[in-house]
Amino acid sequence: MAMHAQEWDHLQLWLGELDRQPKRGMRREQALDFPAAYRRVCHHLALARGRGYSHEVTERLQLLVQRGHRVLYRPPPPRWHRAASFLVADFPRLVRAQWRCMALAAALFYVPALLLLAWLQIHPELAHTLFSSARLAEFERMYDPANPHLGRSSGTNLQMFGFYVFNNVSIAFRTFASGLLFGVGAIYVLGANGILIGGVAGHLTAIGYGGPFWRFVVTHSAFELSALVIAGGAGLQLGLTLLAPGRRRRGPALVEAGWIGAKLALGAFAMLVVAACIEAYWSSQAALPDALRFGTAALAWLLVLGWLGFGGRAGQHGA
Amino acid sequence: MLDSVREIETPEGISLRLRAVGPLPRAQAWMIDTVIRLVLLMLGMAPLSLLGTGGRGVAMLLMFALLWAYWVICELWLDGQSLGKRALGLRVVNLDGTPVTWLPSVTRNLLRVVDALPGVYGVGLASTLVDPCARRLGDIVAGTMVVYAKELPIGHQVPAAPAQPLPVPLAPEEQAALVDFAERADRLTPQRQEELANLLEPLTGCRDTAAVRRLLGYANSLLGRP
Numbered sequence A: 001m002a003m004h005a006q007e008w009d010h011l012q013l014w015l016g017e018l019d020r021q022p023k024r025g026m027r028r029e030q031a032l033d034f035p036a037a038y039r040r041v042c043h044h045l046a047l048a049r050g051r052g053y054s055h056e057v058t059e060r061l062q063l064l065v066q067r068g069h070r071v072l073y074r075p076p077p078p079r080w081h082r083a084a085s086f087l088v089a090d091f092p093r094l095v096r097a098q099w100r101c102m103a104l105a106a107a108l109f110y111v112p113a114l115l116l117l118a119w120l121q122i123h124p125e126l127a128h129t130l131f132s133s134a135r136l137a138e139f140e141r142m143y144d145p146a147n148p149h150l151g152r153s154s155g156t157n158l159q160m161f162g163f164y165v166f167n168n169v170s171i172a173f174r175t176f177a178s179g180l181l182f183g184v185g186a187i188y189v190l191g192a193n194g195i196l197i198g199g200v201a202g203h204l205t206a207i208g209y210g211g212p213f214w215r216f217v218v219t220h221s222a223f224e225l226s227a228l229v230i231a232g233g234a235g236l237q238l239g240l241t242l243l244a245p246g247r248r249r250r251g252p253a254l255v256e257a258g259w260i261g262a263k264l265a266l267g268a269f270a271m272l273v274v275a276a277c278i279e280a281y282w283s284s285q286a287a288l289p290d291a292l293r294f295g296t297a298a299l300a301w302l303l304v305l306g307w308l309g310f311g312g313r314a315g316q317h318g319a
Numbered sequence B: 001m002l003d004s005v006r007e008i009e010t011p012e013g014i015s016l017r018l019r020a021v022g023p024l025p026r027a028q029a030w031m032i033d034t035v036i037r038l039v040l041l042m043l044g045m046a047p048l049s050l051l052g053t054g055g056r057g058v059a060m061l062l063m064f065a066l067l068w069a070y071w072v073i074c075e076l077w078l079d080g081q082s083l084g085k086r087a088l089g090l091r092v093v094n095l096d097g098t099p100v101t102w103l104p105s106v107t108r109n110l111l112r113v114v115d116a117l118p119g120v121y122g123v124g125l126a127s128t129l130v131d132p133c134a135r136r137l138g139d140i141v142a143g144t145m146v147v148y149a150k151e152l153p154i155g156h157q158v159p160a161a162p163a164q165p166l167p168v169p170l171a172p173e174e175q176a177a178l179v180d181f182a183e184r185a186d187r188l189t190p191q192r193q194e195e196l197a198n199l200l201e202p203l204t205g206c207r208d209t210a211a212v213r214r215l216l217g218y219a220n221s222l223l224g225r226p
Helices: A002-020 A022-027 A030-050 A055-072 A080-097 A099-122 A124-130 A133-142 A157-178 A184-206 A210-243 A250-283 A290-310 A313-318 B023-049 B053-077 B083-088 B102-110 B122-130 B137-142 B172-187 B190-198 B208-222
Strands: B005-009 B015-019 B090-094 B144-148
Touching: A002 A022, A002 A030, A002 A055, A022 A030, A030 A055, A055 B015, A080 A099, A080 A250, A080 A290, A099 A124, A099 A184, A099 A210, A124 A133, A124 A184, A133 A184, A157 A184, A157 A210, A157 A250, A157 B053, A157 B102, A184 A210, A210 A250, A210 A290, A250 A290, A250 B102, A250 B137, B015 B144, B023 B053, B023 B083, B023 B090, B023 B122, B053 B102, B083 B090, B090 B102, B102 B137, B102 B144, B122 B137, B137 B144, B172 B208, B190 B208
Parallel strands: none
Antiparallel strands: B005 B015, B090 B144
């Protein structure tokens, strides 16, 4: 024991220094020797346990090993090119891998929206049972053809950008998380948003404000609605894994589904930030010529669908 | 061993002890975090309100960061500790005892929404009370748990007494039982202490108060005290 006490002291000192000044501690020569030293101490601890040495020795070694374990197995520093390759390739692959849930989420959102949009053209008075008259007045003010800014009644670009990020990303994150309640939360949020958006679109089109409304939403909806559907699909796959984990144990299956869902939610977050940029700085410009506006919108939809449908496919052969 | 301790075998073939944290210290840590976030929000709002309507947009971004990103940033930069957890000496770790990585951290903090659901953390409270590792739903799905950052050395609560060497060598479990008895002795009535100590008459060779004192002496010698 006396033979090794000095080595233990050295290691303890170095770990203490690492807690206070991580960078300086790592530059010391001792850092190179650390893995070997750690394994030696582990060996000593096993030996001390096996031979029934006193608590004093085993406890000291145990503490040393616990601290060493945290240093040896700490996570690697983040690599930023991974974030780029995630957005370009891994995220679309992940979305395609979960295509069943994504299709279900898209159906839950688009079917009520489109039905309501069509229904309101035939029975416009239904809008008054869906929304209170104060909210209808607010929608009408936002998309009044006489309004110099499209899609808002007041506020500057920057203010609306902050609002869109906060509001839309919070909704997307909640949609994903509430999927854990057996999928019910995600189904509810998707359906409710489908009804809301379909109702507004239908009402405004029916009263003749459709021009400003469709001009406003057509570009950024490519990112915004797809992100909402992806977040909802992520929540659905989490809830479905909880209900029917298949041929796996429920615990590990849930952990895996949770990680997939978190990745999808992060991708949806990136999409929503792009959507908020477009919505605040591009969609609201009333002066844009229609050809440019609808051309950009078509490009945006093609970009999103192409990215989600084909992103990362070539990499499968290359790697 | 107390049942809140989870033992984990490492690749080196030794076991680590993770002591799970119950709901009360975690609620306290959350309160501290909430106060810190509110103070940060107010400090940020004051200069931003001078900027007019554009400032309100930046304030929204700040609120977003404090609501969602605060936890993940803290946990990744401060080695699994948000500021409140650091104040109370708690730490988030992966289930295998390694420091928390970004994906589990993101997962557990996104699912905070579900744990917070009815009122203030109703689901989370129920989950921490039911789960043997006191994990909330977000922890279960993310594969993480909250542990005490500081290791309590075994036997630090054993009252000091003159050490007495053991008459016969004992197995490790028997030694641990002796130390555990000494640790909890002052939470038992004297009568119960004597009753338990009398069971070991073959070892100590005496009864009642003398036996208790002798057992405390053995425990002190096992802990390496003079």
